[in-house]
Amino acid sequence: MSITEGKYAASMDMWPLQGKQFTRIYPFFDNLKEGRLTTTKCKDCGTLSFPPRGVICPECLSENLEWVDLPTKGTALSVTYEEVGVPIGFETPLVHAMVDLGGVLTLFSRIKDCPMGALNVGDEVKLVVFPVDPQPFDGKKGEDNVIQRVFFCFEKA
Amino acid sequence: MRNVCVIAGGQNLWGVRQATQRDMIQEAGKACFEDNPIIKNKDIDGFIVGACHTERCSFQTHLAPQAAECLGIKPVNLCCRVELLCATGSTGIIVADAMIRSGKADVVMVVGVEKLYMPQRWEIPFSELGTCDHEFDCTNGMGLPPPAFATVAQQHMKLYGTTEEQLAMVAVKNRRNGLNNKKGQMQKAITLEEAMSSRTIVRPLKLTDCCPVTDGGAAIILACEEKAKDLTDKPLVYIRGSAQGTQHQMSANFNNGVWSTWDTLRIVGEQAYKHARVTPKDINVAQTHDCFTISEIVEVEELGFCKKGEGGPFVQEGKSDFGGLVPVNTDGGLLSCGHPFGGTGIRQGIEIMHQLRGDAVKQVEGARIGLTHNLSGLISAHTVLIYGRDME
Numbered sequence A: 001m002s003i004t005e006g007k008y009a010a011s012m013d014m015w016p017l018q019g020k021q022f023t024r025i026y027p028f029f030d031n032l033k034e035g036r037l038t039t040t041k042c043k044d045c046g047t048l049s050f051p052p053r054g055v056i057c058p059e060c061l062s063e064n065l066e067w068v069d070l071p072t073k074g075t076a077l078s079v080t081y082e083e084v085g086v087p088i089g090f091e092t093p094l095v096h097a098m099v100d101l102g103g104v105l106t107l108f109s110r111i112k113d114c115p116m117g118a119l120n121v122g123d124e125v126k127l128v129v130f131p132v133d134p135q136p137f138d139g140k141k142g143e144d145n146v147i148q149r150v151f152f153c154f155e156k157a
Numbered sequence B: 001m002r003n004v005c006v007i008a009g010g011q012n013l014w015g016v017r018q019a020t021q022r023d024m025i026q027e028a029g030k031a032c033f034e035d036n037p038i039i040k041n042k043d044i045d046g047f048i049v050g051a052c053h054t055e056r057c058s059f060q061t062h063l064a065p066q067a068a069e070c071l072g073i074k075p076v077n078l079c080c081r082v083e084l085l086c087a088t089g090s091t092g093i094i095v096a097d098a099m100i101r102s103g104k105a106d107v108v109m110v111v112g113v114e115k116l117y118m119p120q121r122w123e124i125p126f127s128e129l130g131t132c133d134h135e136f137d138c139t140n141g142m143g144l145p146p147p148a149f150a151t152v153a154q155q156h157m158k159l160y161g162t163t164e165e166q167l168a169m170v171a172v173k174n175r176r177n178g179l180n181n182k183k184g185q186m187q188k189a190i191t192l193e194e195a196m197s198s199r200t201i202v203r204p205l206k207l208t209d210c211c212p213v214t215d216g217g218a219a220i221i222l223a224c225e226e227k228a229k230d231l232t233d234k235p236l237v238y239i240r241g242s243a244q245g246t247q248h249q250m251s252a253n254f255n256n257g258v259w260s261t262w263d264t265l266r267i268v269g270e271q272a273y274k275h276a277r278v279t280p281k282d283i284n285v286a287q288t289h290d291c292f293t294i295s296e297i298v299e300v301e302e303l304g305f306c307k308k309g310e311g312g313p314f315v316q317e318g319k320s321d322f323g324g325l326v327p328v329n330t331d332g333g334l335l336s337c338g339h340p341f342g343g344t345g346i347r348q349g350i351e352i353m354h355q356l357r358g359d360a361v362k363q364v365e366g367a368r369i370g371l372t373h374n375l376s377g378l379i380s381a382h383t384v385l386i387y388g389r390d391m392e
């Protein structure tokens, strides 16, 4: 667009802001870069939250949170194949599965690189971490600053 | 506390519209004033606009003063916007009802609008990536929710034996109900065979199991009983009770993965029945949130019209059709009218107003008590309103 001269517009960005300057849950993304799926657990009441919480435990409102690892392997409890109307940037079919992470957490997640019928109920899935668009931001005068970003989904194990 | 009545309502043509958000606010407002020419724009002392994607698709925040200005309304007691995605319109009605009931305003107009179609179609599903948990669900391509409702359908079929034919029967009924609704998006009946052979979107959901994407608006006027008696010559329709609740936003926190049971709706329904001093048996007509055919099947269960798991047979046996136990989605519902998020709850309220006044396009004879239900987001929030011809 002429008036933005190719500038990055965070208001049109589909990925979460990452990096310590922008989010209190930056450890989630740092851990993800190491292949770890993590979240916050309350050290007072023991509640495991997902998504991770940057400030307080939603259950007891304590700020006493710690980062814990979640299993990176799970089982598909249900599978859906979206054949029409998939958002720009996603492959068709867009596959989603209800994933049971060893009884710790049940997630509804995208399944990567999955042709029609390739994943079935009961199949094992594993975490995939992939790079997404880097996030440029205003730094000191004349300096280009960029945060490298990742996100996650699952694939057939 | 004062009694609150619905005294006017109207909507514009819904569908793929060659009109801006602002145009549609004018169209919906005009249709509402035309429904009851006794009310003038100067009678309105409170104004609420409901819209979800106004910043995204129309680059316009602070919408309420703009919408009021479009309609020549100069409210002195309230002028604001509400947003709760698919339940935005009914949320506006609940806020208006509370304002009037408590004496903070006398005559409130609620306008709900949604402008979604952009010059390039890809923007629609992209914009919807802001509707579930943006960082943790939408990044998985979850915006428009067919995969979530396909999961509900798969589980419901496995647990209760619900069939794809029963899903299709909801579409056939609601398309038939909306056939003569001149403001609706589809206005076309379908046969069971056509529904069963329509294109798969996300198995088991087919094209005719899904409501369309819609531009549109609707407006409704509520007034305290005393003012209502002066401002309408039609039968009074009262808001008897309402309730709204939520228990999750992100998919990971939705009922441990058992999505065919909607506890939040059951609880919210019970609250609304209690406030309205009625039971499910008293409901003569209902507009429930049939964004997908499976939704209506789960809703008639959780709202207590039938037992849990019997939503499939309920539609198959005609219990949700005219002449049945509770006619559901008598104006065609979302499946036939379309679903502009800001407008839907208001459209439902308008249809109940017509049904209870006795002047609906397809009339349920002798209807005295009606119900509307919206769900919003990833089946996250539920909103129920109960209307009656009287308060007792």
Ligand SMILES: [Zn+2]
Pocket (backbone or CB within 6 Å): A042, A043, A044, A045, A046, A047, A057, A058, A059, A060, A061, A062
């Ligand atoms: Zn806690």
